[in-house]
Amino acid sequence: MRKSLLVGAVIVIIAVIGVGIAQWQRGQAPLPGGEPPISLPSEILPPSEPDWCPAVEVVSIPGTWESAANDDPFNPQANPLSFMLSITGPLQQQYPIDRVRVWTTPYTAQFRNIQTKAGRAEMTYDDSRAEGLARANAELKYVADTCKSTKFIVAGFSQGAVIAGDIANQIGTRQNAVTPERLLGAVIIADGRRETGVGINPGVAVAGVGAEIALQPLNGVVQAVTPGATMTGARPGGFGEVADRAYEICAPNDSVCDAPQDVGTLVARAGDLLLANGNHAQYATNPGVIEGTTASDWTVQWARSVIEAR
Template sequence: MKKVLTVLAALVVIVVVAAGAQQWLSQTNKGGPVGPPETSEATMVTQPDHCPRVEVLVAPGTWESSKTDDPFNPTANPKSFMLNISRPLQEAYPAHEVKVWTLPYTAQFKNINSQNEMPYDESREEGIATMETEMRDVFRECPLTDYILTGFSQGAVIAGDIANKIGTGTGVVPAERIRGVALIADGRREPNVGQHVGNPVGGVGAEIALQPLNLLVQPVVPGATMRGPRQGGFGALNDRTFEICAPNDAICDAPREIGNALGRATEMVQANGVHSVYATNPYVIPDTTANQWVVEWAKGLINR
């Protein structure tokens, strides 16, 4: 009897083991789970060692750049305001860690006094396409690199338009890759869109103020469409986008009320006075200047 029980127990063990083996083989043949899932190297996001942690994209204003300029050592206009931002950042960080890239584009504004220049619309679109190509190429090779965007005047419009597309889901890189955006004298500045920095201003960007007068201003600025506000604002980037505007700057602090269209358009073309002294104007941001604020802000984002 004892031998019979022993044989029966052995048979039960064999049956259980055989059933388990059959189930394992069945799952293996069907591609089913056979144990804890393993992390595939193909699903891990990596990038080459030469990729920078952060790329700072700098967009100069009208007449401060050229299509053939060197994005790492721009010399098209030695007095370009944005050099007061790009150079301190290049000096503060090694190039392999922080890439500082200055947008090379035609940067012109055809107007009644400069009929041979590229129209504003074409110049702006060229700038947008060039900057987006740079971001697209870097993102393709370096998917973990983050970006900081900053621009002045026409460059602020370019950087702001790109931020608008990224923030609303139609840009060339995901919104989570943008650490921040700083726009100085943005011609499409809209109150309560983005974060305002500095002393209060009561006006709006020239493109918004002059939109109802677009046809009337064309004799002064042919090929410069006054497009109004950015649809969707900055979307997901709203809390990371900062607008800097000097009080009474006709480019970003234009009066809301419709007045003399030709006079307002002429002010936009001349863009002198307040618009030309952001590097030294102490009344834009208390206790600092616009460029100094952007440099320290960018360092804070890079160092985090």
């Protein structure tokens, strides 16, 4: 695209010089000498970008208790055991920041429930998720507006997966600063709004759905246990135009993304569904999610493949 614009600009310059020479030969105008340089219409000038603009921006969104509102997005320290670091770390080590810019969303990442100790301040799930979505989208808009050639990868885990999935939904339905054409893909791991058949599942099949879908009919009960945690149900429109590159990864029996759909089981397992279980914390080591690998290793390899294809 830039080469085409540059060629167009050169043609216009030659044409303008040619007209000036013809006028000079006919005695209509002097050949420019000390005159100001010819100004070209802005639409034919090659676009310019800051030197820091990367080929690919990776926006990572950690899960509950794995981030903080004041964390460093380029060197996150809030939780050294954050699952998303097992994905972003290898990418940062392999690629210079001017090629792949990894940006980890700093947000409160909390989930208040009735077991919260008196006097301990915790943000509600609704407020935490809204904060994470706003901050991730602000970064996406800034880079999308500033760096017109940059493509994007969005990835998230748990609460961060819900946010990443919501962003993929916005992009796929053209409600985001990033257009579908600029999204290389989204990796959504342990998504509380996961629907069977929506997006691509690179791993084993799971029978359930995201807890926010399963528990939506019981939202009043959920609010009593986890005030400020609205069960939002499925995403309207799914992943739209990016459904072919939105990857939903879910471990079997992870109650966050593989919740049962019958009411009787829901009531019996309500505590597990709200507080998650052991499977939810093992995506970096569990070999039973994606055959022959782990969720984190699969994501790193996938990211490398789409980055190298740029």
